[in-house]
Amino acid sequence: MIELQKVxxxxxxxxxNEVELFRDFDLHIPRGQFVSVVGSNGSxxxxxxxxxxxxxxxxxxxxxxxxxxxxxxxxxKRARRIGRVFQDPSVGTVPDMTITENLSLAENxxxxxxxxxxxxxxxxxxxxxxVASLGxxxxxxxxxxxGLLSGGQRQALSLIMSTLTPVDLLLLDEHTAALDPKxxxxxxxxxxxxxxxxSITALMVTHNLRYAVEYGDRLLMMHEGKTVLxxxxxxxxxxxxxxxxxxxNEISIECGN
Numbered sequence: 001m002i003e004l005q006k007v008x009x010x011x012x013x014x015x016x017n018e019v020e021l022f023r024d025f026d027l028h029i030p031r032g033q034f035v036s037v038v039g040s041n042g043s044x045x046x047x048x049x050x051x052x053x054x055x056x057x058x059x060x061x062x063x064x065x066x067x068x069x070x071x072x073x074x075x076x077k078r079a080r081r082i083g084r085v086f087q088d089p090s091v092g093t094v095p096d097m098t099i100t101e102n103l104s105l106a107e108n109x110x111x112x113x114x115x116x117x118x119x120x121x122x123x124x125x126x127x128x129x130x131v132a133s134l135g136x137x138x139x140x141x142x143x144x145x146x147g148l149l150s151g152g153q154r155q156a157l158s159l160i161m162s163t164l165t166p167v168d169l170l171l172l173d174e175h176t177a178a179l180d181p182k183x184x185x186x187x188x189x190x191x192x193x194x195x196x197x198x199s200i201t202a203l204m205v206t207h208n209l210r211y212a213v214e215y216g217d218r219l220l221m222m223h224e225g226k227t228v229l230x231x232x233x234x235x236x237x238x239x240x241x242x243x244x245x246x247x248x249n250e251i252s253i254e255c256g257n
Contacts, residue, residue, distance in 0.1 A: 001031040001201050002052060002169055007061035009047065009225075021047055021225040025061070029218075033232075034195050034202045036212040038244065039222035040251070045205040048222070049171045052203070054078040065168060079109065083162035084171040085155070087178055092158030095147030099138060099157065102146050103127045106161035130160060134190065152183035156190055163194055170195065172204035176211070184208070188215060209241045223251050 009022040021044050029035055039045050050056045052063060054075035063071045070078055085092055093102050104119045104127070119127075124142070132139040134156050138149070146154060155175060163170060172191065176184035192215055195202045206212055212219055219236050221229035221244065229247060231239055 001029055001033075001066060002203075003028045003062075003064040004048075004051070005062040005064065007051065007063065008059045009051065009056070010059055013059075022051075022058075023225065025225060027227070029201060029203065031066075031201055032199050033218055034192075034216040035204065035218045035220060036216040037203065037205045037220045037222060038207070038209060038212045040248065042224070043222040044225040045222055046173060047225075049084070049173050049203065049205060052078075052169070053082055053084055053171055080165075081168045082171060083167040083169070084173065085158050085162050085175040087174040089151040089154040089158065089178060090147075092161060093146045093154050096145055098143050098145055099131060099149075100124055100127055100142045102157065102161060103130070103164065106164045109165055130164075131157075134160070150183075152179050152187060155179065155183075155187050159187070159190060159194060163198060163200065168201065170200045170202040172202060172206075174205055174207060177207060191215075209244050212244070213239055213241055221247060 004025055004027040007022050007025040009020075009025075011017075011019045011021060027048075037045050037048070047056070051058055054070070054073060054077075058071060061071070062069055065078075065081060094105065097105065100119055104123065107123075128139045128142055131142065136153055136156060138153060138157070141149075146157065149157070155178075158175075175191070176187050179187060188211055191202075191204075194200070202216075204211075204216065217236065218232035219229065219239060220227055228251070229244075
């Protein structure tokens with residue numbers, strides 16, 4: 001479904017700060033798989049998402065989506081098929097627009113814009129039902145600017161918006177990290193429900209080892225641009241938080257920490 005072939009990425013090339021993060025990096029994620037990605041800072045987790053989304057370009061190698069080469073495709077064109085939710089709840093929404101307006105904007109992503117009337121009554125009803133399914137009581141606040149919502153409410157809305165139109169891939173970039181533990185748990189349950197109900201292929205970067213263990217079909221651990229652990233299905237279910245901590249400790253010792 002999504003495949004990286006021999007991807008190479010260097011930052012600050014030909015300077016004293018040159019860092020080669022990926023060299024001949026390969027990754028294949030089949031359709032419908034929910035993958036959790038963990039690793040220390042600088043391991044390449046977010047860079048991986050940026051390469052897939054087109055935020056940064058690969059220096060060499062190929063990135064394929066459903067067999068089509070998207071390596072040279074700009075980010076805005078990839079966004080038609082790839083949804084993304086960021087760590088900062090404010091990134092995925094427009095604060096001065098209402099919930100209804102944000103959802104309308106998301107639903108018309110990639111479509112040409114013409115002069116038209118405001119959001120139709122049928123669309124408003126559909127959005128209200130969609131928001132009601134979150135269980136957060138936002139269906140009574142559809143005309144409230146999104147900037148007045150809590151971080152958890154905005155992140156829940158970002159999840160809905162990122163999957164409002166059919167997407168082939170959902171990228172989750174530490175999307176619970178800025179939330180309190182209770183709200184983070186709620187967002188993770190919502191994330192899992194949306195992914196399962198819509199059969200979306202998903203790649204979730206997280207620092208929360210419990211979420212990495214409890215959610216998803218496959219777990220990757222990265223270190224310095226390499227995959228040091230890759231377990232799926234039954235093997236993934238057997239992994240514990242203690243297992244992951246042990247690997248982190250081994251890596252830390254090898255790095256002299």
